[in-house]
Amino acid sequence: MNPQLPSAAKAKDQAKRLRTKIAEDGTSIGHAKSLELVAHQHGFSDWNTMFAAIGKAPLKGWAIGDKVGGTYLSQPFTGHVVSISTLKPEWFRLELHLDEAVDVVTFDGFSNFRSRIRGVIGPKGHSIERTSDGQAHLQIDLW
Structure with a gap:
């Protein structure tokens, strides 16, 4: 990209x-x-x-190995693409391996670290799914 x-x-x-x-x-x-x-x-x-x-050209496809960064459940991350499939133009199902695991739980008494995440990304670089505060579950910032 x-x-x-x-x-x-x-x-x-x-x-x-x-x-x-x-x-x-x-x-x-x-x-x-x-x-x-x-x-x-x-x-x-x-x-x-x-x-x-x-122009109005559609986004180019992602490639395995591409370096990416963004947020997952409001936690910043960097990582790379390990799996991809095109669902329709500009919509991709990505599996990412994170450089460092992120804690996806906001409760102080419990943690859940993830180093691999999956999500569907649309033309604006984020998932449709939202957290309770309105943030996209997965947001890719580095294209």
Whole structure:
């Protein structure tokens, strides 16, 4: 996967998160402005130029051995892909081997460490399933 340029869906998701974060800091900007800021972050003069470079092409497939990182049940991780299957365009079932086991239990009196995890990842890099606080079970951040 190309770690430098996100897909169009990922870039739009970045713009949405950026707009939300800026709003939390007390400044309101429109979606178009946040798209422009994301384009600048990736070295483009504007959103249209960036979109022309990344287009609407679907995400490339994952490959066994790809290095990934993100969160699993709100715990940060890094690891690599050990198994993959394509379910439909841009949707993948991944099995990951983590560099370090993560504790998936938040209760202080109990632990459950996992070093292998499985999940279905969609076009925005996260699973559909959510924790009780609304976070995706599995979020892949390094593409």
